[in-house]
Amino acid sequence: MSKFIFVAGGVMSGIGKGVATSSIGRILISRGYNVTAIKIDPYINVDAGTMNPVEHGEVFVTEDGLECDQDVGNYERFLDKNIYSINYMTTGRVYESVIHRERNLGYGGRQVTVVPDIPEEVIRRISKVSRQTKADFVMVEIGGTVGEYENLLFLEAARMMYLRRPKDVLFILVSYLPVPKMIGEMKTKPTQHAVRSLNSAGIQPHIILARSEYALDEPRKKKVSIYCNIAPNDVISAPDVESIYEVPLNFEKENLGKRILAKFEMRGKGKNLEAWEKLVNTIQTSENPVKLGIVGKYFESGAFTLSDSYISVIEALKHACWFHKRKPEISWLNSDHYEKFPESLSELKDFDGIIVPGGFGSRGVEGKIMAAGFCRSNNIPYLGLCYGMQIATIEFARTVCKLDGANTSEIDKKTPHPVIDVMPEQKTNIQKKDYGASMRLGAYNCLVKRGSVAHRAYSKGDFEKEKEKNGDLIISERHRHRYELNNNYRESLEKEGLLMSGINPERNLVEIIELPNHKFFVGTQFHPEFKSRPLRPHPLFVEFIRAAIS
Numbered sequence: 001m002s003k004f005i006f007v008a009g010g011v012m013s014g015i016g017k018g019v020a021t022s023s024i025g026r027i028l029i030s031r032g033y034n035v036t037a038i039k040i041d042p043y044i045n046v047d048a049g050t051m052n053p054v055e056h057g058e059v060f061v062t063e064d065g066l067e068c069d070q071d072v073g074n075y076e077r078f079l080d081k082n083i084y085s086i087n088y089m090t091t092g093r094v095y096e097s098v099i100h101r102e103r104n105l106g107y108g109g110r111q112v113t114v115v116p117d118i119p120e121e122v123i124r125r126i127s128k129v130s131r132q133t134k135a136d137f138v139m140v141e142i143g144g145t146v147g148e149y150e151n152l153l154f155l156e157a158a159r160m161m162y163l164r165r166p167k168d169v170l171f172i173l174v175s176y177l178p179v180p181k182m183i184g185e186m187k188t189k190p191t192q193h194a195v196r197s198l199n200s201a202g203i204q205p206h207i208i209l210a211r212s213e214y215a216l217d218e219p220r221k222k223k224v225s226i227y228c229n230i231a232p233n234d235v236i237s238a239p240d241v242e243s244i245y246e247v248p249l250n251f252e253k254e255n256l257g258k259r260i261l262a263k264f265e266m267r268g269k270g271k272n273l274e275a276w277e278k279l280v281n282t283i284q285t286s287e288n289p290v291k292l293g294i295v296g297k298y299f300e301s302g303a304f305t306l307s308d309s310y311i312s313v314i315e316a317l318k319h320a321c322w323f324h325k326r327k328p329e330i331s332w333l334n335s336d337h338y339e340k341f342p343e344s345l346s347e348l349k350d351f352d353g354i355i356v357p358g359g360f361g362s363r364g365v366e367g368k369i370m371a372a373g374f375c376r377s378n379n380i381p382y383l384g385l386c387y388g389m390q391i392a393t394i395e396f397a398r399t400v401c402k403l404d405g406a407n408t409s410e411i412d413k414k415t416p417h418p419v420i421d422v423m424p425e426q427k428t429n430i431q432k433k434d435y436g437a438s439m440r441l442g443a444y445n446c447l448v449k450r451g452s453v454a455h456r457a458y459s460k461g462d463f464e465k466e467k468e469k470n471g472d473l474i475i476s477e478r479h480r481h482r483y484e485l486n487n488n489y490r491e492s493l494e495k496e497g498l499l500m501s502g503i504n505p506e507r508n509l510v511e512i513i514e515l516p517n518h519k520f521f522v523g524t525q526f527h528p529e530f531k532s533r534p535l536r537p538h539p540l541f542v543e544f545i546r547a548a549i550s
């Protein structure tokens with residue numbers, strides 16, 4: 001039977017609850033336990049697929065095609081395992097199943113009420129994860145902040161679970177301790193209020209992770225201890241760090257692993273964080289920079305929001321740079337700007353490599369096409385992810401194949417050359433405005449042709465693959481798109497030298513394009529960034545950085 005660790009947030013959002021949850025998971029894994037993590041998002045949306053990434057952050061995609069919160073990406077990266085859709089719920093999802101069950105007479109004709117039926121459904125979902133994963137520890141991160149109306153029913157579920165199985169449930173509050181400039185002192189009061197708020201939901205935290213700009217000093221630890229009714233040892237200092245990957249090590253310096261096991265009266269096994277320590281050491285000691293530019297349609301939003309919208313791409317780039325013992329230096333390049341000032345394209349020459357990540361819609365797209373063309377003709381390493389692959393195809397069609405006006409039908413429905421086009425079933429989705437969870441989502445196979453750059457990349461490292469008799473590789477990657485390279489144009493593109501090095505064998509769809517006589521020019525219809533892990537960087541990113549630094 002699993003142990004359950006609920007993680008809730010106090011004072012404000014955005015203080016690293018997801019990283020804290022993931023880091024606790026990593027600590028427990030390092031002690032030989034099987035750990036999984038659940039994310040609860042209190043919003044009504046059934047998934048994160050319809051949300052604007054600039055507002056909400058990246059939409060992460062799981063193997064089984066769920067579009068979810070970016071925290072799930074953190075779980076996968078820290079736990080180094082796949083997380084599936086059962087590990088995710090939103091208010092919308094929970095209500096949807098309760099209503100569905102009621103319509104199917106699943107409640108035997110009785111009245112169905114918010115309490116206890118909603119928390120019971122939450123518990124049912126959490127228990128299902130425990131049964132299916134057989135995890136020793138199920139981490140449950142409750143989104144939002146305590147005291148909000150929105151996550152009350154999830155806290156209620158946690159309280160009910162504790163009532164039923166007090167020995168198997170632990171509560172951790174990740175709270176924020178501000179250091180206001182005009183006072184110059186770390187304040188504990190907001191955290192005291194957060195604990196009171198949690199108390200009024202019937203929950204007393206067992207452990208408090210004290211997030212702050214600085215480490216917690218002894219007087220502050222004592223204060224939190226007394227006012228929040230918790231032993232001083234259970235107040236864990238969690239200061240800001242340069243890299244999120246330092247967090248598990250910092251937690252261990254405060255004996256968090258031991259404290260958690262002690263609460264569950266578990267003796268624990270030996271701890272092994274060696275690989276993680278090595279990683280952190282590389283992060284801290286890699287000095288030689290790799291200059292990378294991400295070309296996108298950015299606007300007023302600052303770099304902070306942007307880095308959230310592309311978190312998996314950024315992490316994948318970092319993992320690959322660290323693999324080469326280099327320091328990633330990432331810049332945001334605005335594609336709108338290239339449309340207005342084409343001469344500014346020459347700035348791309350200052351970079352070791354250029355990435356055009358996933359995207360939707362028409363704004364800034366011509367600028368991206370120009371950037372892809374500039375990289376192609378100036379031998380600058382280029383990695384196109386999903387939209388970035390489609391864009392490189394359009395540029396090649398227009399410039400090299402002389403297919404004037406070539407485009408994706410996403411942008412120009414009347415283009416004479418729809419080199420990127422929708423699949424028939426997607427046409428119906430668009431017509432019916434059936435946008436939720438209706439893209440090509442999740443893992444699909446890809447046959448990688450022998451002799452290609454992609455093949456060379458995937459052959460190395462421990463990325464999961466199968467070898468065909470003729471030497472081709474079968475790999476699997478995650479998708480999130482509606483449009484595809486149009487097979488009617490394959491021959492024209494190939495004739496001019498665009499290599500289709502990856503093909504989905506089941507539906508004969510182009511998955512990878514590349515230019516053989518280029519330093520590195522690769523585009524993928526899938527999103528390799530979702531499968532990159534700090535301890536197992538993604539092979540395509542590793543190969544891209546290899547070219548960038550050579």
Ligand code: GLN
Nearest residue numbers: 358359386387481482483
């Ligand atoms: N807009 C493109 C499509 O839907 C690309 C999507 C993406 O980059 N994730 O096919």
